Structure formats: C-alpha cells, structure tokens
Amino acid sequence: MLLSVENVSKVFGGNVAVDSVSFSIEKPAFVGIIGRSGAGKSTLLRMVNRLTDASSGAIRFEGRDVLSLGGSAKRAWQSDCAMIFQQFNLVPRMDVVSNVLHGTLNRHSAFATFFNLYPTADIHRAIDILDRLGIAEQAAKRAEALSGGQQQRVAIARALMQDPRIILADEPIASLDPMNAQVVMDALRRIHEEDGRMVVANLHTLDTARRYCDRVIGMRAGRIVFDGTPGQLTTGVARDIYGADASFSESATSTSIEALDANARAMMEEAELL
Numbered sequence: 295m296l297l298s299v300e301n302v303s304k305v306f307g308g309n310v311a312v313d314s315v316s317f318s319i320e321k322p323a324f325v326g327i328i329g330r331s332g333a334g335k336s337t338l339l340r341m342v343n344r345l346t347d348a349s350s351g352a353i354r355f356e357g358r359d360v361l362s363l364g365g366s367a368k369r370a371w372q373s374d375c376a377m378i379f380q381q382f383n384l385v386p387r388m389d390v391v392s393n394v395l396h397g398t399l400n401r402h403s404a405f406a407t408f409f410n411l412y413p414t415a416d417i418h419r420a421i422d423i424l425d426r427l428g429i430a431e432q433a434a435k436r437a438e439a440l441s442g443g444q445q446q447r448v449a450i451a452r453a454l455m456q457d458p459r460i461i462l463a464d465e466p467i468a469s470l471d472p473m474n475a476q477v478v479m480d481a482l483r484r485i486h487e488e489d490g491r492m493v494v495a496n497l498h499t500l501d502t503a504r505r506y507c508d509r510v511i512g513m514r515a516g517r518i519v520f521d522g523t524p525g526q527l528t529t530g531v532a533r534d535i536y537g538a539d540a541s542f543s544e545s546a547t548s549t550s551i552e553a554l555d556a557n558a559r560a561m562m563e564e565a566e567l568l
C-alpha cells in the first residue's frame with residue numbers, strides 16, 4: 295500500500311469540511327478528485343501535505359503515519375509530496391530559474407538561500423527540468439512576464455526540483471484558458487508516466503478528470519460519494535457528485551473548447567441571440 299487515508303476528518307469551527315474520508319492508492323496512479331466548490335477537496339489535499347492539521351483519522355505513506363511527523367521528518371514528507379496550486383504561488387518579480395531553485399529550499403541554509411547561492415549542479419538541473427517542460431527559453435525572465443500556462447509549468451518544475459514521490463495538484467488548471475489547461479495537464483500526465491510519480495489532482499471539470507485520470511474520486515459535502523474508473527463516471531453518477539438536478543449539463547463543468555462553445559451556443563440560443 296502506497297498511500298492510505300483512514301477515516302480522516304477536518305472540522306472548522308462547527309463546519310465539517312472533510313467527513314471521515316477513507317481511500318487507499320496501491321500504486322503510483324493518476325487520481326482525480328472532483329466535486330463542487332466547498333466539497334472538501336482542497337482541505338483533503340492540504341491534510342495529506344500537512345499544510346492543514348487533520349481533526350482525526352490517519353494518513354499513511356508506505357505504512358508510515360504522516361500525521362504524527364514533526365520537525366525535519368515533517369519537512370522531508372512535504373518534500374516527498376509536492377503541492378501545486380491554482381494561483382501558481384511563484385515569486386512574481388524573481389526570475390524563472392530562481393523560482394524553480396526555491397524547490398530545493400529545504401536542503402540549503404537560510405544564508406545560501408538569502409543570497410541566491412545555489413550549487414551549479416542545481417542550476418543545471420533546474421534548466422534541464424524547464425527544458426523538459428518546454429520553457430527553458432523563459433529561464434531568465436521574471437515569472438510575472440510569463441503566461442498563466444507557462445507560470446504553472448514553472449511551478450511544476452519547482453515541484454520536480456524536490457524529486458517528489460507524489461504531486462498534489464490543487465485545481466492546477468482552474469485559472470487557465472482551455473489551451474493552457476491542456477498543456478499543463480499533458481505535462482502532469484507525462485511526468486506521471488515517465489517518472490512513475492503519483493499524481494493526485496483536484497479538478498473542477500469532469501471532462502479533464504475523464505481524460506487524464508486512471509481513477510476518479512467524487513466528493514460531496516466532505517464525503518466520498520464515488521470512487522471508480524473514468525468509464526464508471528456516467529452522467530447519472532456525475533449528477534449525484536455535483537448534487538445537480540435534472541437540468542445538470544455536463545458542458546457546464548467542462549474546460550474543453552468544443553464543450554465551452556456548445557455551452558455558449560446553448561446559452562445564446564436560450565437568450566434568442568442566434
């Protein structure tokens with residue numbers, strides 16, 4: 295068993311954000327977590343990474359309880375499961391390579407980091423990773439000068455600098471247009487396939503989950519209401535996950551260009567604009 299989440303809950307005040315969630319991942323799969331806003335997806339990922347403390351339950355990686363880790367052991371675990379965020383979380387005014395090198399922060403002294411003194415080998419590695427993601431030519435630019443899709447690839451490069459076993463991606467494409475969303479998802483899928491790293495991604499669109507994931511977990515109001523293959527994720531199941539009524543439209547949760555077009559068309563027809 296690689297990763298196991300056992301009866302994990304998180305309560306904020308009186309609000310149960312994650313309600314006794316259990317699942318396990320046996321091999322380094324590409325797993326998507328879907329559900330409407332507020333379902334508890336972010337909180338769940340943040341508990342795995344130890345950014346948020348769980349209220350109860352256990353999370354084990356290769357049998358080791360990650361919720362009880364402290365100090366350097368906790369930091370080592372956070373290196374093993376790199377997080378990627380919707381808003382990229384780069385340092386905007388800093389150049390791309392330095393942003394990527396920040397991924398090695400845990401390994402260097404505060405002094406070396408403050409003065410941007412990174413070993414040459416790390417700099418070469420950072421550029422190799424950027425090259426692999428198709429953005430090496432952006433290396434010297436400030437992060438803020440890049441497109442959203444490029445910035446998210448810089449964030450992925452920074453994560454890869456940690457050489458993580460798991461990549462936890464919290465809505466990695468929610469801020470991107472469909473074209474950039476595809477580039478970023480393709481990059482994550484390729485990293486998964488070529489390096490054998492586990493990817494667990496919160497996704498807000500069904501079609502992305504169907505297209506990229508080996509397994510999809512559906513959350514509703516803090517609970518897991520679906521856990522299966524993309525093939526088992528029928529429209530009926532999706533309706534249940536999203537808690538939508540009969541007017542539920544798949545294209546409304548889609549990022550694909552065709553589906554968005556179809557959706558816009560339907561809305562315009564409804565408004566009698568066409």
Ligand SMILES: Nc1ncnc2c1ncn2[C@@H]1O[C@H](COP(=O)(O)OP(=O)(O)OP(=O)(O)O)[C@@H](O)[C@H]1O
Nearest residue numbers: 306309310311329330331332333334335336337338
């Ligand atoms: N730091 C916090 N303090 C209080 N309540 C919180 C906090 N973080 C999340 N919550 C609450 O926990 C619930 C689950 O939120 P969470 O962000 O995990 O959901 P989500 O499925 O990731 O949704 P979204 O896609 O909008 O981020 C929500 O009701 C939210 O308001």
